Amino acid sequence: MTEYALNDDWEMSSSAEAEAVWHPCDLPATVLGVLAERGVVPDPFVGTNLRELPGQGPPAQNFSNHPMPEDSPFAVPWRFRRTFRVPADAGPYLRLRFDGVNYRAKVWLNGERLGDELVGAYRVFELDVTRVADREGDNELYVELTAPTPCDLAITWVDWNPSPPDKNMGIWRDVWLVDSGPVALRAPFVTSRIAAAADGGPAKLTIEGDLVNLSDEPQVAVVHAQIAELPGRAVRQVFELAPREERAFALRAEEHEALVVERPRLWWPRFMGSPELYGLQLDVTVGDNGHGVVSDRDGFQFGIREVTSRLTERGHARYEVNGKPLLVRGAGWAPDLLLRRERVRDAMQLQYVKAMNLNCIRFEGMLERAEVLEWCDREGILVIAGWCCCDCWEKWDKWGEANFTIAAESLRSQVRRVRRHPSMLAWWYGSDFPPPPRVERAYLDVLAEERWPNAWQSSAANKPTELTGPSGLKMEGPYEYVPPGYWLEDTARGGAFGFATEISPGAAIPPLASIEQMVGKDHLWPIDHVWSFHAGGQEFHTVMRFVDALTARYGEVAGVEELARWSQVVTYEGQRAMFEAYTRNKYGATGVIQWMLNNSWPSMIWHLFDWYLRPGGGYFGTQKACEPLHVMYAYDDRSVVVTNQWAVGFHGLTVRVRVVDLDADGVAQPAMVPEQLVRNVTVDADGKTVVLTLPPPEHAVRFVDLRLTDAAGREVSRNLYWLPREADVVDYAQASWLHAPTAKHADLSALRRLPVTSLAVRAVRAGDIRATLTNISDRLAFFVELRLVDATGADVLPVLWSNNYVTLLPGDVVSVHVSAPSGRVLPPDLHLELRGLNVPRLRVPITQDAAAEPAEGRQAGGVPAMPLDEHPGPASAIGHEQTARMVTSIIDESLVRAPWAHARRC
Structure with a gap:
């Protein structure tokens, strides 16, 4: 099989236009995403531009539960089209595969309608185009899309952020032209059974998948398997298929001794061991008694490992990998609000996960593409996935018969897509609530039919079901501010016991530069409706619970700059306290998922780093707490x-x-x-x-x-x-899921009354940057923030910090390492800028001379450092008027498709 990508050179237009205006675009694409990229609408991520677009739903509400306004420009179908040519070396059987359409799609090729309407955002569709495709000339591909309704199993943003007015209508995943011979190989994967894993006991492998006879004739197919790291141990097995038959196949260690690995290199999550991978090549041949031509092939990496889940004596879910208990420390992933493919951003976000010492990310409804999962496989980062809450996915009483089918087939598509990845830990087929018996039975049947090899739970909440009993998980909050001591005090809700599937110490007001980019200079202070628009929805439409707690503990703030600086203190201690509490209490505590890791757009709440990839206090508090x-x-x-x-x-x-x-x-x-x-x-x-x-x-x-x-x-x-x-004294009698x-x-x-002090600073560059901070005074230097800036004073982003927001006692020396992701070279002409809550701002040039001696208030090399203000109080935001400098040349090779994926452009 070769997959020819059909993602480039599309055009999009509205069906409501008398004279169609076709907007160029590439896939994945949503309608609003294309309009924003082409400049047809103003940048939706700035100020209240998104709110002011036509077709918006009710303010601060979950738009997925409301119908589109009748006059919305997105209430009509939108059309996508492109032409392509079939490669000369393509196989005889051709299919078009759509990895994701939202929500309904009609497809034409060369003027001929292909099958029924495609329905369901999370389903993968294959359309046979063997007869329709023109192998000599251009092929005209045309797709007509309509947006989801409140009764559809679509994409929702819950209360994370505002929803786009198009409800993400579009082709939001890849489109492929797929070729093969008469027998196609689909969704192969490898499972392992390991005896005495801790002692390096043997592993028995099973290679599984599906075979499809695309022809009208019976076929005898031979599956050939070769693991790259086990040369000379090829496996083959014959399978017979009736015309148009689809059947499962399995190559088992019980029948093939070559699939018994005596001393396997096991795949382990981060800190438990090395995430070892093996390479598998599969070929399917037909004709000549199994020695004929290759009809289809696939290749991928897999890990030898076993995942199990059990309930502890106290009824808490505990995951185990290779027989060893695992403390999950992770966070909830959010994709781009317009569902754009952003490889550079995703690469950096994943490296931030690793830099914070986390071992897991959770996809609640936002199921990422294969490249992201492959990176997690290589880095030992676990993935928990499942459906989202708070829309039709959990309004089972409103389901029609079509919803039951779409739900089951959506699960089938996703299980087939992700089951080969060793990073997959569990699937939660309910979120805030478990499904009723009929739905749960359908989900369980799909998991059994598709041989799901990992753990599963009925929901993310502590709610038992008739079929499977308790989940062992809890979802009792908080989502708003609680003081640091809460996590080790509370014994009823979010405290450090059991497995908390989504909790948070509250809002996460970012550094000042991000606030300026987000709300604009006219809305910096006082906090106003623009701030609220960039908070969350429903109960989370304000940051005032966080701000009130900050001022009650640390004193009143005089303006936005003070608020931004002291917010980093609060988020640092809050995130550190949460992760440390769960770590200290393992395995009475079995896991914690921070809500959330990142944001889908510029936001004031629920992140460990903000939309602009600027790490704040929560990032470095998490990094500290999760040190191995x-x-x-x-x-x-x-x-x-x-x-x-x-x-x-x-x-x-x-x-x-x-x-x-x-x-x-x-x-x-x-x-x-x-x-x-x-x-x-x-x-x-x-x-x-x-x-x-x-x-x-x-x-x-x-x-x-x-x-x-x-x-x-x-x-x-x-x-x-x-x-x-x-x-702090917490009123536990008034505690709720909110806080x-x-x-x-x-x-x-x-x-706030700490005496002013200063530091001696040296910054040396030898590829990466190493800074040394020395407190040569008799005064403590509190919460010193370091920034890497260019000649204009703008932040250089993204970068990786070994440490930040540091406090130095008298005589302390702290070293900080700064690097570009993926070993890339940082741009030239950089400065290190630092400022503490009682340390005046200082800008230090970075020298190549590692022998330079620092002095108090002096930069490396002995030249007086550039003071940026006279005192550590409110000051002008040097360089904050600049848009953060994005090092767009940074691309993680790990997010490029592996060579065995056989992908080409068409």
């Missing part, structure tokens, strides 16, 4: 704990604890707790060790500085906390 070997402070009992996600234990570790107390004026007080050095600490593989317990704070604010060094004296973890004398309100906020306002 980590030292942390527990808010509930004041203990210092070493946690370990690696599959090996560590001995001879040393934990250093330093405490700095501040009075209400921000002045350091004599240490009430002496420095402590605990040697010879041991932590087991995938374990944790309590090192010591600290006394309660006696002053307004306590800084707790933790350092972990290995047996060779190398620092492997550094963590610092700022703690109030009196902790747990704070009855009394902690007072950390003394941090």
